Amino acid sequence: MKKIIAKYRKRDFKLTPQRIAILRYLDGNTSHPTADDIFTQIKKAYPTVSFATVYNTLLALKEKGEILEVTIDPEKKHYDSNVTTHHHIICTECNKIGDVIKDYSDALRLPSEILKEYKTVGNHIDFYGICKECQKERRELKIKN
Amino acid sequence: MKKIIAKYRKRDFKLTPQRIAILRYLDGNTSHPTADDIFTQIKKAYPTVSFATVYNTLLALKEKGEILEVTIDPEKKHYDSNVTTHHHIICTECNKIGDVIKDYSDALRLPSEILKEYKTVGNHIDFYGICKECQKERRELKIKN
DNA sequence: TTCTAATTTAGAATTATTTTTATTTGAGAA
DNA sequence: TTCTCAAATAAAAATAATTCTAAATTAGAA
Ligand SMILES: [Mn+2]
Ligand SMILES: [Mn+2]
Ligand SMILES: [Zn+2]
Ligand SMILES: [Zn+2]
16 A cells, blocks of 8 residues: 555655545455445545546546556446456446456457558457356246246 | 338337338448437438437337447447447547457457356457548648647 | 645536436227 | 327436536645
8 A cells, every 4th residue: 555655656646635545445456446436435534525536536547547447337437456458247237347367469360451440559358247146146036936 | 121121010119200210320330320320310301309219219129139239438329230240449539430340259268267257148349449530630740740 | 834736625517318208109900 | 991009209307427617725846
C-alpha cells in the first residue's frame, strides 16, 4: 500500500484521501467493479464522497494507464486494476466477470483484408460461460420443477 | 426482401410497416447501427415512429436469434444482422465497427482452471485498430503541425 | 505558512435505454 | 368482408450511467 502512495505522489496526481481509498480498493482487486461498486465502498469511509470524484479518479487512472475499462457488460463499465494482457469470461446468468490469464496473441492473426484496412493496436477476448454458482442454481431449479 | 417478410409472417411476430422498414434496413447491413441510427433512418419513411418501437423490435429480433447485440463500444449498443460466427474490429478514433470473418475457435481453448469453474457457451474477439480514413486524417494533422 | 491550481462536492444536465399508458392495428376467425 | 382482440404503436415519463457546473476545499510547491 505504501508503494501505491509513493508511486502516485510524483506524477502530477494529487493524493487526496478519497483517491487513496479508491486506490486501496482497486489494488489487487480482481472483481472488476463498476463505478457504483467503488462509490458504495468508498462511501463507507467517506460518506460525503460524490460520484464525480469516483468517475474523475477512474478517468485519471485510465489516462495514466493504471487501470483498464472493461467493455463486456452492455449495461455498464467495469474497471480492472490488472493492466497486464489478459482476457475475460462473463457469466451469462449473473454477469460476474472472471480473468482469463493466457496469451492468445499468436493465434489472433487478422485476415489480410483487415490488415490492409486497419493499423491494429490490440485485441481482447470475451468468453461467455455459466459460473459454478449459477450452474448449481440451475440444477436446484430443475429439481424443484 | 420478400423472403424476410415470408419468414416472419409465421412465428408470432406481427409484421407492421415499421417492423418491415427495420427489417429492410438491417437486412445485409454490415454497418453495426445503434438503436438511434435505426430510429433516424426509419423516421424518414415513418416520421411518427417512436424509440419504443425500435427498441421493442430489436429486443424481439434478438430473442428470436435474428440479430446480435454487439458489446464493443462502451457508450452504446450496436446491432448486427449477421448472426453467423464472426468477430469485430473497432476503430479507436472514429468507433466504426468492421467485421472480422474468421474462425478462431480452435485457438481459443480456455485454461483448465477456467474450464473447471465455467460451463462455456461462446466467445467473441474485439480487435482494436485505426481505420484507413483515420490514418489519413492523422497524417494530414501531422503535416499541418 | 502561504498560495494556487487541482480536486471535491452537491446537484443539475445529458445520454442511452426502458417502461408505462392509452390508442391503434394486423391477422386469424366467423 | 367484417369482427375481434392480443399484440404493437406513439408519446411521454422513468430509470440508470455518466458528465458537467459552480462554489468550496485542499495538497503540495514555494
Ligand atoms: Mn481482468
Ligand atoms: Mn458484425
Ligand atoms: Zn454466474
Ligand atoms: Zn476510424
